[in-house]
Amino acid sequence: MITNRYRDVVVWDTERSSAERCDVITEGDRITSIIPAGSLSSGCAYEGRGNTALIPGFVNAHGHAAMTLLRGLGEELPLMEWLQKRIWPVENNLDGDLVKAGTALGILEMLSTGTTCFADMYFFMDKVAEAALENGMRCGLSRGIVGDSDRSKLKENLKLAEDYNGRDGLISVQLGPHAPYTVPFELMKEIAEKAKETGLGVQLHWLETSSEWNISGLEGKMTPEEYLSDTGMIDVPNLLLAHCVWVGKGSAPFYARDNVTFAHNPKSNLKLGSGIAPIPDFLNAGVRIALGTDGAASNNRLDIWDELRCAALIHKGAAKDPTLMTSVEVLRMATVNGAKALGFNDTGLIKEGYRADMILVDLDRPHYVGWDNENLPGFLVYAGSSSDVKATVVAGKMLYNNGSFTETDKDRVIAEAKTARRKLVGR
Numbered sequence: 001m002i003t004n005r006y007r008d009v010v011v012w013d014t015e016r017s018s019a020e021r022c023d024v025i026t027e028g029d030r031i032t033s034i035i036p037a038g039s040l041s042s043g044c045a046y047e048g049r050g051n052t053a054l055i056p057g058f059v060n061a062h063g064h065a066a067m068t069l070l071r072g073l074g075e076e077l078p079l080m081e082w083l084q085k086r087i088w089p090v091e092n093n094l095d096g097d098l099v100k101a102g103t104a105l106g107i108l109e110m111l112s113t114g115t116t117c118f119a120d121m122y123f124f125m126d127k128v129a130e131a132a133l134e135n136g137m138r139c140g141l142s143r144g145i146v147g148d149s150d151r152s153k154l155k156e157n158l159k160l161a162e163d164y165n166g167r168d169g170l171i172s173v174q175l176g177p178h179a180p181y182t183v184p185f186e187l188m189k190e191i192a193e194k195a196k197e198t199g200l201g202v203q204l205h206w207l208e209t210s211s212e213w214n215i216s217g218l219e220g221k222m223t224p225e226e227y228l229s230d231t232g233m234i235d236v237p238n239l240l241l242a243h244c245v246w247v248g249k250g251s252a253p254f255y256a257r258d259n260v261t262f263a264h265n266p267k268s269n270l271k272l273g274s275g276i277a278p279i280p281d282f283l284n285a286g287v288r289i290a291l292g293t294d295g296a297a298s299n300n301r302l303d304i305w306d307e308l309r310c311a312a313l314i315h316k317g318a319a320k321d322p323t324l325m326t327s328v329e330v331l332r333m334a335t336v337n338g339a340k341a342l343g344f345n346d347t348g349l350i351k352e353g354y355r356a357d358m359i360l361v362d363l364d365r366p367h368y369v370g371w372d373n374e375n376l377p378g379f380l381v382y383a384g385s386s387s388d389v390k391a392t393v394v395a396g397k398m399l400y401n402n403g404s405f406t407e408t409d410k411d412r413v414i415a416e417a418k419t420a421r422r423k424l425v426g427r
Contacts, residue, residue, distance in 0.1 A: 001028045002396060004356075008037040009048035010363065012376055013056050013349045014332040019373040021050055026356040029169060029395035034352055045398070046360060046391065053361040053376065055331075056348050057116025057392060058304040059338025062203070062242040062263035062292025064122045064144075065131075066094070066102030068109070069421045070297040079209050079272045087297060091123070093424060100127035101420035104413045106302055107135045111400040113303040113386035116357040116393070119240065119263070119292065119342055121176040121203050125156070129164045129171055136399050136407050138357060140240075140342030142176025142203040148187060154194065161200055169355075170395060172201070172343040174240065179205040180227060181216040192232035201238030201343055206262075208243035209274050225254045234260070240341045242292060245269050245277045252278075252285035261288045261341035264333065266310045267301070268294035280315050280324045290338035291330070305386040308334045312381050327381035356396040362388050 004026045011034060012019040021037035023044075037050070048054065074086025099122065110118055117138035120128055125143045132139045141164065143157035154175070161173040177183040177191050195202050206224075213219050218227060224247070228234040234257070242263040247255070255262065264279055279289055291307045293299050308330040315325045336348030339357075347355045361380070363371060365388060371379040392400040399407050421427070 003027045004046075004396060004398070005040050005044035006046045006054060006360075007040045007042070007044040007048060008050050009046070009052050009054035009360065010050065010373075010376070011054050011350050013351070014328055014336060015349055015351070019053070019376045022054075024054060024350070026393075026396045029355055031350065031352055031354050031356050034350065048360070051362075051364040052390065053363055053380070054350060054358055055361060055380070056335040056350060057357040057359050057394065058114045058308075058334045059290065059342070059348065060110060060115050060118040060293055060302065060304050061240065061261070061290035061338040061341050062119050062265055062294060063106075063302065064295035065106035065118060065120050065128065065302070066099040066122055067295030067297045068105045068302070068417065069098065069102040069424050070295070071300050073297055073425065079274055080211070080215070082272065082298070090425060094123055096124040096127040098420045098424055099124040100131050101413075101416045103128045103131040104135065104408075105417035106296065107131060107137050108405065108408065108410060108413055109296075109302045111135075111137070111392045111394075111405065112389065113305055114359040114389040114392055115302070115304050116359070117339060117342065117344065117347065119203060119338075121178070125160050126163065129160070129167070132171060133168060136170070136394055136397050138170045138344065138347070138394055140172045140174055140201070140203070140344075142174040144176050144178050145187075145191065146178045146182040148183070151187075154187075154191060158194065158198070161198065165200070174201040174203045174238070174342070176203050179208075179212070179216075180218060181212060185231065188231040188233065192236055195236040196232070199237050201240060202233065202236045203240045203242065204233065206241035206244050207246040208269070210246055212246065223251070225251055238341065238343055240290075242294075243269060243274070243277065244282070245275045247277070247282070249278055249281050252282050252287055255282070256286035261290050261337060263290050263292040263338075263341065264311060265292045265294045265307070266314055267307055268298045270310075270314070271300075272298055276314055276318055279311065280319065283329065288337050288340070289333045290341045291333045303386050304334050305384070305389075309381055309385075327377040330381060331377055356393055358393045359389055360391040360393075362390045
């Protein structure tokens with residue numbers, strides 16, 4: 001069992017009222033001790049010297065990692081035109097090797113920007129699982145289900161769960177019906193029933209655009225909330241609803257359930273012109289909110305730090321209320337809430353017994369002058385950025401350290417991704 005010691009680091013998570021200088025010990029994939037700074041002798045894995053924050057790693061709660069290969073395609077188009085004309089035709093040419101190459105590239109990007117766990121809904125998901133395991137990354141995976149008249153995609157998703165759910169403590173598997181406009185009603189009911197039978201969660205795109213309910217053929221027949229009730233989706237063990245831009249304000253209390261999380265994707269929703277989800281209303285209703293980037297073809301970054309700053313700012317501006325979306329709230333979305341959404345209930349806090357998924361942040365930079373134990377969250381959100389990430393730790397292993405990837409051959413991954421991109425799109 002690997003033991004690592006972090007000496008004199010500034011520990012903070014969303015359960016703490018203020019930061020504290022501590023020494024931290026991890027054994028295997030767990031945090032085992034958090035003790036006063038200076039308790040440990042020199043020679044530790046990391047010397048924080050009182051100017052390095054140790055905070056929970058970020059969780060990217062919605063995305064399609066292999067879409068790194070599609071970055072830059074169909075720029076500045078609305079969602080349905082972007083999907084139908086530029087994305088879906090290219091995705092028809094994907095194979096497992098291409099998906100694995102694109103996923104590995106996405107993992108490099110996420111690790112370097114402080115993400116320790118990601119949600120993924122895509123194709124050839126066994127290859128996504130392989131890429132995650134080879135790179136030591138935590139993830140929640142679902143096979144994207146569209147159409148599926150012969151139930152082959154649902155069978156693939158269930159096989160993915162059989163083969164990988166719980167593997168190495170790093171992977172959770174969910175079922176992945178794409179959206180109400182791409183999955184028949186009866187199949188959605190069947191997927192919900194399978195989720196309840198197997199104990200699996202569900203990832204689902206939900207009310208991303210203003211026209212989505214009409215496109216689904218459900219306008220005037222039932223409300224979105226009636227749809228979730230009638231299909232049984234609202235009762236699955238863990239329901240992760242991505243986007244939620246067009247959930248009605250008065251409907252928010254319906255979603256305030258222990259098994260439901262909204263994945264807020266502010267920058268993708270802005271870039272595609274989909275709108276701004278009314279997150280403050282959801283928070284007031286008690287809905288759990290996480291943060292996601294969506295795919296690299298619609299964002300175009302896989303940088304959760306970028307998302308949390310955007311989320312903190314756009315709602316203040318839209319509502320003309322600077323008290324909305326506090327720094328602690330958005331950091332909670334980016335950490336423990338995303339972990340819970342993917343079934344990792346002992347992840348997302350710097351706490352003894354919790355999984356050692358952490359990032360080390362350089363506070364010895366010009367834009368952190370003036371931070372203290374009380375105001376650190378505000379400095380992280382409003383002044384900081386992912387360029388401040390010194391190291392990223394997943395399950396107790398330091399996978400990224402001062403610009404280098406310790407478990408991954410960066411040059412090989414990038415070279416393979418370039419080859420995959422040329423094969424897929426010709427450039």
